[in-house]
Amino acid sequence: MIKKTVLKELNDQLNRELYAAYLYLGMASKCTEMNRLGYAHWLKEQAEEEIEHAMKFYNYIHDQCEVVELAAVDKPALKGKTLLDFFKQAHEHEKLVTDYINKIMDLSIKEKDYATQVFLQWFITEQIEEEAQTEAIVEALQVCGDDAAALYLLGKHLAKRED
Structure with missing residues (x-):
């Protein structure tokens, strides 16, 4: 049984x-x-992956015989207008998500909610990948600068993402 605070x-x-899915979809649109x-x-x-993450929480809550409470999704606040701006924002957002996941883990430890600790372990590992991916794209964009050919090649590389 999940404690109410958790x-x-x-x-x-x-x-x-x-x-997060909405934020990434807004960036994709731009x-x-x-x-x-x-x-x-x-x-x-990435937006689709964030929906998958949401569904993991949805299913876990229901598997624990608890109630899912959906809230309104705010309009995404896109910062900047360049590719570098968007991916810097994505990286900052992933660091924020890591912080939230760690705080939930801290709370589940405090509440001795062992099942939630096990559940959250996947997300802790996932966030390492999320931060590394977005940071790598930021670094690549910084190297590209305004070089149209480099930006084109990086875009072709990013277009190959399948997961």
Whole structure:
């Protein structure tokens, strides 16, 4: 049985994952408008992954015979107008998500909620990958600068993302 304090945080995180999907979809839309389709593809794939993360929380809450509480999803606050701006924001967002997951883990440890600790372990590992991926793209964009050929090649590389 999940403690009510932990359940609230799990529901909040489910909703934060849906917001993340919306944020990435908003970035993808801007990249499409800029005709940067490889970047848009990567961001759409990321949006779909965030929905999968939300569903993990959804299923876990129900598997624990608890109630899922969905909240309204806020309009994504896109910062900046360049590819570098979007991916810097993505990286900062992933660091924020890591912080939230760690705080839920801290709470589940405090509440001796062992099942939730096991459940959250996957997300802790996942966040290492999420931060590393977005940081690598930021670094690549910084190296590209305004070089159109480099930006094009990076976009082609990002368009190959399948997961």
